Amino acid sequence: MKLRYLWQMTSMNVMSTLEYRGAFFIFMLNTVITPVISLLVWLAVSEQGVPLPYNRSQFVTYYLLLSVLSMLTGTWLATFLAEDIRRGGLSPWLLRPAPFIVHYIGNNIGEKVVKLPLLLPLVGLAALAFRRDLHLPSDPRAWALFALSAPLAAAIAFLIDVIIGSLAFWLQDVEGLVRVKVLVGSFLAGRFVPLALFPPAVMPFLEAQPFRYTLSFPLELLTGQLSAQATVRGLLWQIGYCVGLWLCYRLLWHFGLKAYQAPGS
């Protein structure tokens, strides 16, 4: 039942999203432009002769892949979930004999299904512009590991958002928290500066914090910087975060539902 339920939910989200496709094109433009600007900044820096751990080709590969992966692991539910809790939009879902979370998973996957065909041509154009420096790995094992790691990254990002949104059971406004998460999270995920460029002293911290596993780690797998040992360790971190965050979400909901006030009629 669960899979058919998820399928119907996802396809309904695709259909709803298609009603507003104009807005999504703008979103996608933004998804590509931000990494391209970061890329241009770093290319300018490296041309000044500043010694950097990344060469030109690695920067290009990193940021072009980042633009696709950040869409695939993107989440936006914290604000919506908080609103649903605060204004009672959660109620209809709580009345159904099915996990409410499928509603948000369906929304997440559904929108990505619509976004991907809009995003790929834009990334294709950028790839064409940088084609001399773009070096995608030819080793199928790297791609296999990426295919394993990317869904885990999406799950971690999703669960972090669920947890932040769930705080609305107790807090009047979680929007501030959402903004802090977006800013700090983007930074710690390697969106502006690849994590490899940080000083070695902070590396143990960067490796332990969850945001690395929402974006940077799957990219590191593709840009071929990781030893076999570091690869295994990273995957274990990802699995550990998935389980830990999921338990945290269940615990928050156990108590949150007792505090839920189901406003509105």
Place this chain on the structure above:
Amino acid sequence: MSAITVVDLAKTYRYHHKEPGFKGSLQSLLRREMLETHAVDGISFAIEAGEVVGFLGPNGAGKTTTLKLLSGLLYPSRGKASVLGHTPYRREAEYLRRIALVMGQRAMLWWDLPAMETFLLHKEIYDLPPAEFRRSVDELAQMLEVEHLLRVQVRKLSLGERMKMELLLALLHRPQILFLDEPTIGLDVVSQQRVREFLRRVNRERGTTILLTSHYMDDIQELCPRVLVIDHGQLRFDGALEALVKQAAPYKRVSAVFAQPAPRRALEAALAGIPIEEVEDSLHIRTSVPRAQVADVAARLLSLGAVADLSIEEVPVEEIVRGIFGASQRQEPAR
């Protein structure tokens, strides 16, 4: 065993006051005086399977909160509720399959898609076999006269059409208990009538137990042989609507029209001390007579001669309810 048993059920909400304006916001940021409101304050009742029961009460009386407690949306602060042998707040899948709640102002249907898509989602959530699902949709759509609207986007439907779709959706899995919160709010008279007829039929043909709140006395009068009056979170009355009317309005309204002016003194003697409420002219009087004296008063009025018309009527329920609650209205956050 009763379908619904409620013992000393209570729900308390916490909230804080904020003085108006920006200054008030700053003060409330630094120091908050937490207040409590007892939305439902220790109510007990039992409802048998197949009953249709109406909740009456002013805004903020605790009607909707009671429905939310019974459907498992809210966690009670005190007391016990048992519905079909389940404890609602546990929200077990087995329980949720057997009930439905329709909230007049909270849509389950997807705004941008035709109602049929939400019905299909419902089919997956409740594991309805395809043949049974199709039969249910056809049957309910026919009863509600919405067959031609199943493939129209919900946002293009009128309010009445949308409410019919919400009801259709809620009944697809054949719930044994249907909770309705203001099911006819905002609907025109014809749509209200259709919805009432539909609910009556659902109760009769499927034996569905129905609990409903409504602002429209017509809903209660036409649908609910039994009413629960809730005020300030407490149960004030539980029984037949007629019994409520007798209790709250122990008199009937007697009007008489005379062909020629009746002498004042003779009139007062006929009424035996009952005050005349309204005299539009000396030809037309209206008065409220205790039930036990209605026959006598009517006979005496007729004996005065030259009575062109005499009518004896129940006080309108609407007016009675206004009378009961008029004095007890209070300002509290609506839930």
